[in-house]
Amino acid sequence: MSSALRVAVVGATGAVGSTMLRMLREREFPASEIVPFASERSAGKEVDSGLRVRALGPDADLEGFDLALFSAGSGTSRAWAPRFVEHGAVVVDNSSCWRMETDVPLVVAEVNPEAIEQHRGIIANPNCSAMQALVVLKPIHDAAGLERIVFSSYQSTSGTGARAVEELKEQAHAMLHDIEPPAPSIYPHRIAFNVLPQVETFKDGDDYTTEERKVIGESRKILGLPDLRITATCARVPVLNCHSEALNVETRRDLTPDECRELLADAPGVKVVDEPAHGRYPLASEVAGRDEVFVGRIRRDESNPRTLNLWVVGDNLRKGAATNAIQIAELLVERSLVSVS
Numbered sequence: 001m002s003s004a005l006r007v008a009v010v011g012a013t014g015a016v017g018s019t020m021l022r023m024l025r026e027r028e029f030p031a032s033e034i035v036p037f038a039s040e041r042s043a044g045k046e047v048d049s050g051l052r053v054r055a056l057g058p059d060a061d062l063e064g065f066d067l068a069l070f071s072a073g074s075g076t077s078r079a080w081a082p083r084f085v086e087h088g089a090v091v092v093d094n095s096s097c098w099r100m101e102t103d104v105p106l107v108v109a110e111v112n113p114e115a116i117e118q119h120r121g122i123i124a125n126p127n128c129s130a131m132q133a134l135v136v137l138k139p140i141h142d143a144a145g146l147e148r149i150v151f152s153s154y155q156s157t158s159g160t161g162a163r164a165v166e167e168l169k170e171q172a173h174a175m176l177h178d179i180e181p182p183a184p185s186i187y188p189h190r191i192a193f194n195v196l197p198q199v200e201t202f203k204d205g206d207d208y209t210t211e212e213r214k215v216i217g218e219s220r221k222i223l224g225l226p227d228l229r230i231t232a233t234c235a236r237v238p239v240l241n242c243h244s245e246a247l248n249v250e251t252r253r254d255l256t257p258d259e260c261r262e263l264l265a266d267a268p269g270v271k272v273v274d275e276p277a278h279g280r281y282p283l284a285s286e287v288a289g290r291d292e293v294f295v296g297r298i299r300r301d302e303s304n305p306r307t308l309n310l311w312v313v314g315d316n317l318r319k320g321a322a323t324n325a326i327q328i329a330e331l332l333v334e335r336s337l338v339s340v341s
């Protein structure tokens, strides 16, 4: 019997989907066939040098898939992930649709890989901003115990998807040529040469955005710390790729900056770049395309005991989405939690 899996990639034309297709190839994932799906608009389009996109519509053939990697938004996941599961596939979903469901594992490969054992068909991939923070926070928690987190993010436009990247480029191009930029259609305000203190929406009159709520709720679920004191402010910045985050981390036991550097240097999926006097610290421009989460500017918060400040940068399309989804798929294979049909 072949041990290679038949894999569906849903949302294959998008920012995350196209990265997942590339990574399946780069990491030589054991796939017998990869079938890209997107909306009816993209039917027949060629992706990842030679694969033809199928429309996810009433005529879509869902038979015979072992694994389905979803990155097509919550609505598509809600409608289609259960159907793939009914047809025998395990779904790894990038949207926020299933993340907070109690019977759906929400997994960061370096943080709580054991959670995938509990899967009942769907495994959720966390929010990109929470994901990169948690790769760094978990080893700190294991060493010194997390008391409180103040999370501030500077998030790139590719985090909103392919059309948002185009919006930034078009506005920036117009402004650099002294032309009136096109009106925003993806963001509520112009993103070029601006900083928006709003990532996603203010739902039902909440003072926090849905993105900030995701960071808070998902961090608690993944760390298994339902009472963790954590607050978040998420801003959108005119950067194409990579989210940057300032984390203020209070611990139960005192951790010196040197101890913190040492333990993070040994942590899986983390790279420490911390020589500020030489201008060496994590930069979005240098982290783009990397699978690791980068951390630097590790220093004491002199205004509060047992508290450190850190600067954390991750590629939102890679570790924030595609890399972790593929790592989950690899874990499913390693642990025989997905069966070949």
Ligand SMILES: NC(=O)c1ccc[n+]([C@@H]2O[C@H](COP(=O)([O-])OP(=O)(O)OC[C@H]3O[C@@H](n4cnc5c(N)ncnc54)[C@H](OP(=O)(O)O)[C@@H]3O)[C@@H](O)[C@H]2O)c1
Pocket (backbone or CB within 6 Å): 010, 011, 012, 013, 014, 015, 016, 017, 037, 038, 039, 040, 041, 042, 056, 070, 071, 072, 073, 074, 076, 094, 095, 096, 126, 127, 128, 158, 159, 160, 161, 162, 163, 316, 317, 320, 321
């Ligand atoms: N971007 C990130 O950094 C990031 C990180 C973590 C999680 N996510 C999540 O991943 C998902 C995708 O994000 P993205 O940034 O890749 O968005 P995107 O670039 O806008 O891509 C969206 C994809 O979904 C497809 N799609 C839309 N409606 C569909 C439908 N009705 N049926 C089938 N396919 C449909 C699109 O196909 P067409 O081209 O045919 O429209 C496209 O392939 C979202 O849930 C997002 O929250 C994104």
